[in-house]
Amino acid sequence: MTRPVQERTLKTRARLIEVAQALVASGGYEALRVEDVVSGAGVAKGTFFAHFKDKDALMERLVGAELADRLDRAEASEPPVSVETLIAALRPFHRFMTSERYVFDLILRYSGAAAIAEIGPIAQCLQRYSVLVAGWIETGAYRRDISADLLAEGVQAFSVQAMSLQFCALHRAQDFEERLALYLDAWMVPAA
Amino acid sequence: MTRPVQERTLKTRARLIEVAQALVASGGYEALRVEDVVSGAGVAKGTFFAHFKDKDALMERLVGAELADRLDRAEASEPPVSVETLIAALRPFHRFMTSERYVFDLILRYSGAAAIAEIGPIAQCLQRYSVLVAGWIETGAYRRDISADLLAEGVQAFSVQAMSLQFCALHRAQDFEERLALYLDAWMVPAA
DNA sequence: AATTTATATTGACCACGGTCATTTTTATTG
DNA sequence: CAATAAAAATGACCGTGGTCAATATAAATT
Numbered sequence A, B: 001m002t003r004p005v006q007e008r009t010l011k012t013r014a015r016l017i018e019v020a021q022a023l024v025a026s027g028g029y030e031a032l033r034v035e036d037v038v039s040g041a042g043v044a045k046g047t048f049f050a051h052f053k054d055k056d057a058l059m060e061r062l063v064g065a066e067l068a069d070r071l072d073r074a075e076a077s078e079p080p081v082s083v084e085t086l087i088a089a090l091r092p093f094h095r096f097m098t099s100e101r102y103v104f105d106l107i108l109r110y111s112g113a114a115a116i117a118e119i120g121p122i123a124q125c126l127q128r129y130s131v132l133v134a135g136w137i138e139t140g141a142y143r144r145d146i147s148a149d150l151l152a153e154g155v156q157a158f159s160v161q162a163m164s165l166q167f168c169a170l171h172r173a174q175d176f177e178e179r180l181a182l183y184l185d186a187w188m189v190p191a192a
Numbered sequence C: 001a002a003t004t005t006a007t008a009t010t011g012a013c014c015a016c017g018g019t020c021a022t023t024t025t026t027a028t029t030g
Numbered sequence D: 001c002a003a004t005a006a007a008a009a010t011g012a013c014c015g016t017g018g019t020c021a022a023t024a025t026a027a028a029t030t
Helices: A007-027 A034-041 A045-051 A055-076 A083-097 A101-109 A121-138 A148-166 A176-188 B007-027 B034-041 B045-051 B055-076 B083-097 B101-109 B121-138 B148-166 B176-188
Strands: none
Touching: A007 A034, A007 A045, A007 A055, A034 A045, A055 A083, A055 A101, A055 A121, A083 A101, A083 A121, A083 A148, A083 A176, A101 A121, A101 B101, A121 A148, A148 A176, A148 B148, A148 B176, A176 B148, B007 B034, B007 B045, B007 B055, B034 B045, B055 B083, B055 B101, B055 B121, B083 B101, B083 B121, B083 B148, B083 B176, B101 B121, B121 B148, B148 B176
């Protein structure tokens, strides 16, 4: 028969996450080692994998939490009314996404739900992002010939594109937000 | 002093690539193991890494060659004159990009040049893709208020977006090309 | 031909993510 | 309070990518 989760379990998992967050804070995501997490938490390696399917599952949680935090703030802020203010409102989210190449790649890899009804923390955040942006668009002075949802998908596509180029030596000269503004003006603003 | 490359070197490298291609043909990219490549080529493991910086460098070559092949064909074909025909012309390229999740992720990861003057085979192909599409756009009946280059960047961004959703359980229902057509009609076609 | 130097190859070794049979701890039952 | 069953934790072990000092081979020099 199935029994309730033991308190011990929650304690252990919390400690693993806590240690991982501390390690990330000091050395970044890419340098995180499972060995360091378990030794820091004082448990055996196998314990880690009893709590997380794999290393990426922990990463998803950590990164997802950071993304969610930035979405919380964006949702709480005044809805932007222009491309410029929209980009500003998304700045913390985008900044975090591009804070490390490793993080950016991880987010892209987990941006979609692998299986229906098993949507991970990162995919969840990207959905929230879309819904949030679509909401903003509905109340703004943007083109009306296509749906706000479609416009929001475009915002996401162009944001990813601009971030990709940010990581590219050949295009790093131009600022990310400048490029994104260029894209979004062409995408969202109604023809004069 | 620096000496010319020995013929032995070229032979070995060619054999490594040949074996790798055969293995990929039978088992796909994701399942490729360096051990299998070297044992198949009859060399030691260290030799592999004398020829390729890491496993990804081999993957870049293999995938880059496939992409280049599809670009060759696209360049040779009749320039498309509409969104529909443009999507059709890019079909082989897009098909290969989405043939395996592993391949898609690899391409995204290496889509930009890490360092100037060290542009890899995949980044090279994506640049060719952009130039090709921009050329097509210049001779077509698309919106004229923004440059063909910018329009082409958008095509790339939307293609990637549509492919991402293709890999996502929640959105797999809608066909990739249908979705891309939706995007590109909204992006490229001049308002009526 | 013998010696030297640059290049190519080797394979034992390491790092690190991940597995699993075994043991320990916790909760339940008679 | 045993005896038992379920859940949690353990750590030796594996797979695989990647390293490097040592060795072998090829070309250049005397």
